[in-house]
Amino acid sequence: MPTTPEAIAADIAEAATAGFRGNLIARGQARAIIWRDGVLPPDAPGFAAQLSYDLHSYGYALLGLAQLAQLEVGFRYFRGFCTA
Numbered sequence: 001m002p003t004t005p006e007a008i009a010a011d012i013a014e015a016a017t018a019g020f021r022g023n024l025i026a027r028g029q030a031r032a033i034i035w036r037d038g039v040l041p042p043d044a045p046g047f048a049a050q051l052s053y054d055l056h057s058y059g060y061a062l063l064g065l066a067q068l069a070q071l072e073v074g075f076r077y078f079r080g081f082c083t084a
Contacts, residue, residue, distance in 0.1 A: 008069040
């Protein structure tokens with residue numbers, strides 16, 4: 001677990017890079033494009049049933065790190081996860 005603000009910021013930046021955690025952000029964004037009122041169209045690609053949980057839990061983990069270091073960058077990434 002990182003303990004300095006610099007190490008925390010580096011971990012947050014790494015966690016928000018493209019491809020991290022199996023393209024979690026990209027999968028959330030792709031679903032958000034076609035998702036309407038929490039429902040996918042019948043011909044939608046197969047998204048994991050726990051995708052919302054994964055996005056929220058990961059976003060909150062980053063938020064917790066950002067709060068620990070009081071970093072604005074973490075709050076921006078958190079907002080990105082929550083809107084995906």
